[in-house]
Amino acid sequence: MLESLKKIFSGSEAEVPVNYTGKPDISREKSAELYDKSKGYFPGGVNSPVRAFKSVHGTPLFIQKGDGCFVWDADGNKFIDFCASWGPLILGHNHAGVREKVVEVMQNGMSFGAPTALENQLAELILKNNKYIQKLRFTSSGTEAVMSAIRLARGYTKRDKIIKFEGCYHGHSDSLLVKAGSGLVTFGETSSAGIPKAFADETIVVPLNSDEAVKAAFEQFSDQIAAVIIEPVPANNGLLLQTKEFLEFLRAICTKNNTLLIFDEVISGFRVGFEGAAGFYQIKPDIITYGKIIGGGLPVGMYGSSVEIMEMISPDGPVYQAGTLSGNPVAMAAGIAQLTELSKSSFYKDLNNKAQEFTESIQRFATARNYKFKIFSIASIFWFAFTDQEAISSADQIESSSMEKFKVFHRELLNRGVYLGPSGYEVGFVSSAHSKIELEKAKRAIFESLDFVFRGARAD
Ligand SMILES: *Cc1c(COP(=O)(O)O)cnc(C)c1O
Numbered sequence: 001m002l003e004s005l006k007k008i009f010s011g012s013e014a015e016v017p018v019n020y021t022g023k024p025d026i027s028r029e030k031s032a033e034l035y036d037k038s039k040g041y042f043p044g045g046v047n048s049p050v051r052a053f054k055s056v057h058g059t060p061l062f063i064q065k066g067d068g069c070f071v072w073d074a075d076g077n078k079f080i081d082f083c084a085s086w087g088p089l090i091l092g093h094n095h096a097g098v099r100e101k102v103v104e105v106m107q108n109g110m111s112f113g114a115p116t117a118l119e120n121q122l123a124e125l126i127l128k129n130n131k132y133i134q135k136l137r138f139t140s141s142g143t144e145a146v147m148s149a150i151r152l153a154r155g156y157t158k159r160d161k162i163i164k165f166e167g168c169y170h171g172h173s174d175s176l177l178v179k180a181g182s183g184l185v186t187f188g189e190t191s192s193a194g195i196p197k198a199f200a201d202e203t204i205v206v207p208l209n210s211d212e213a214v215k216a217a218f219e220q221f222s223d224q225i226a227a228v229i230i231e232p233v234p235a236n237n238g239l240l241l242q243t244k245e246f247l248e249f250l251r252a253i254c255t256k257n258n259t260l261l262i263f264d265e266v267i268s269g270f271r272v273g274f275e276g277a278a279g280f281y282q283i284k285p286d287i288i289t290y291g292k293i294i295g296g297g298l299p300v301g302m303y304g305s306s307v308e309i310m311e312m313i314s315p316d317g318p319v320y321q322a323g324t325l326s327g328n329p330v331a332m333a334a335g336i337a338q339l340t341e342l343s344k345s346s347f348y349k350d351l352n353n354k355a356q357e358f359t360e361s362i363q364r365f366a367t368a369r370n371y372k373f374k375i376f377s378i379a380s381i382f383w384f385a386f387t388d389q390e391a392i393s394s395a396d397q398i399e400s401s402s403m404e405k406f407k408v409f410h411r412e413l414l415n416r417g418v419y420l421g422p423s424g425y426e427v428g429f430v431s432s433a434h435s436k437i438e439l440e441k442a443k444r445a446i447f448e449s450l451d452f453v454f455r456g457a458r459a460d
Helices: 003-008 011-015 029-041 096-106 117-128 142-157 211-224 244-256 276-281 329-342 347-368 402-415 436-455
Strands: 063-067 070-073 078-081 135-139 161-166 203-207 225-230 260-264 287-290 301-305 374-378 381-385
Touching (some): 078 436, 142 161, 142 260, 203 211, 225 244, 260 276
Parallel strands (some): 161 203
Antiparallel strands (some): 063 070, 374 381
16 A cells, blocks of 8 residues: 555544535436436336436436546536446447447448458457357357357257356346245246246256355256356356355366356456456356457357357257347457457556556545445456445345445435446446546545445435
């Protein structure tokens, strides 16, 4: 820690006078008008549920533009953004290199439904820098990538059941919108209407970070389990970091039972490092899925594996999977431009160091004031948790009452020019476009908002 910071964050620091009052709310007039209209067009006014601001204060903000680490809403409010379109924008908004490549490729047309050299280029960039996969298939979303990976695992093993973990999100396909019932090892209960029970019966749901539960599931269903699927860095229900030992245990038990291990790296891929969590923990899964960052802000997903397993995919093999816009040239162009930046030598070191300084100083502030608050982080992903637990590694450890504090925090942050995803279960992302100056400004806003959450009260 820097000496100057040490002074600021130690001892008498808790006596520093603070701003207890909530800032006046920003204007959301234009956003509210747009929301009124959109509610007539889309369920809940949105095209993806969490955008509707149901678990935070006020009308969802309609975003008009983004540049670098900033976004502007329809009312002209400017925010330092940590949502990053839910993860894809690791270079920040409207990165010149990505935009220029996209515009260049668009000059030649948008889609052909035939192979292009751009697909080869993006595949080469990925495969040359990733020792965990040998062949891949591009899709148009993370959901599609994971759904296809599950089908591939079932086709390859000729088994039907899968194990997933409570608190991991794998997109919205039928087999995976399944949550735990009561008990250590349970057949899932569907977590959405419209999913046949028969689908949920093929999905076994167990708690994260529990060797015991996984062992019990294998004892019960040993020769029926096609795959174990996990987010190796679970980041869709808080940030539920797992130990390397637990992931190694999964690798071993899968190998022993001829079950495939799937790392769903749609969020961690190209985020915790170019080789994602597989590289971070040095564990080789059998199938990996990517999404989000891989498309540079355009819709791309992919799944990859060994040559042997990928040969199961049509037209080489019997597992069918296709896509009208798969490998779309414009999306490939964005991916190529973004991943080229990420493959440069010190990219992740610089980004991760910057993010770590940011999160550490927020934690020091909260600790000095005895706030019941933890910031959990890995690489450039962070999660604000209103808790005093030292670690949270499974979904049932999250106190739902802490979300009330997040709601206040979120509103105060917006009023101070910082945009977070509108739910306390969502993580935030630092991008390479967040300069130290902007991170300092964001920290100030975060400190004031924390003070308000723990000491303040609004008149309204
Ligand atoms: C976002 C996400 C998905 C779904 O990807 P979409 O592109 O939203 O369909 C799947 N798995 C994980 C781990 C994700 O973070």
